[in-house]
Amino acid sequence: MTQLLQERESRASLQKQICQTYSLPLVVVKANMHGEDKRSLIQTIVACEGYFELKKLNISHHHYTYTVEGLIFYLSIDLPIEQIKRICVDIEENHPLGRLMDIDVFNSHGQIFRRNLNLDPRQCFICNEVAHICVREQTHPILDIENFILETFKKHLQADDMQVRWQRMIQTALIGELIKPLGYGCVTLSDQGSHSDMDALLFIESAHTVSMEISKAFIFSKDFKQLREVGKIAEQKMFEMTNGINTHKGAIFLMLLVMAGLQHPDPVKHISGLCEDILSDFQVDDGSHGMHLHKQYGITGIRGLAKEGFEDLFTQGYPYFQLHPIDDTFLRLIRENPDTTLMYRGGQSLYNECREKAKRTENSVERIKFDRWMKIQGLSPGGSADMLSAILLIDLYSWIMEETNDEPTHKDRYRRYLGIE
């Protein structure tokens, strides 16, 4: 039996168990896509967008899994089951990503189908025939299906309203970094890394909250003061949302500046101009990790990188990502990028040891060993994870702002967004 079939079976028993435990209708949200391994960026975002829609209802209990079946949400909702089913069908039919979603509704007696409510069966997204017939007959070439998926996702990001567009790109970038296969101590979709107080769902919720705030600043690309004001509000909303846990503080600062930079012909020059006086921050002790390290070792951290316009990010990090898998890109960031989160937690000597170890990660055995070592040491390269999000934002921006239809030729987008070689 393939891993996918095994996962499907254990999901069926999990669904049954949840229905019995809570005696409530259960909604299962996932991406509606083919493939033996569904752990890709697009499939993850599609599932999250479905979750954000359903969150508007009164969710009593939630659970998620991340396997070769991709990210799946299990939501117990205290409403009549027929009403829930109609809402789910409405999302599948009308949300910009709805046709890529699979939202199933169960109770302890089994699944409720569209036909139980006298609704028309689901249509195939390519030819509008009954969907399950096209699936069974394999009517459409895989390439047509993949093109449709990629194009639908692109259209969703390319919202007419620029603020919505930025919100979707930033949210995708922040959630997207969680798909890295190994976290080396950071939270990923499959594990909590070195953090007992946070998991992927907290990051997903936080990404939603902070992207809503950050996107408001797209009009302030030349105004550092305004950017910082928006950043402060975003930070406050983040802490309210997470009950005081720092999920995205560094990412907020970075995303605001990268968003500003991308709107100008030379992002590095623009950001470095905006941040000309940023090192004067160190004159006032704000009690942050960055300040502590500056006082102790004279390290300028993310502020120092900002003053240089995040040059490495734009000229090395992003081009590297275009040619390498996300795991390699993340390891490169850990090796090359001064990470004050890591330094603060580990101290200078452990930090140096960590970066040395990150150099000896040629194969998967070494990588798994490094991942384990980081977790045992309680280390977490949070600053590098933020940088990875920023790389994703640059990549999404270059794709979304192109007006030409580039789908048939962009093989590398398939790899990066759909996990297809």
Ligand SMILES: [Zn+2]
């Ligand atoms: Zn069809």
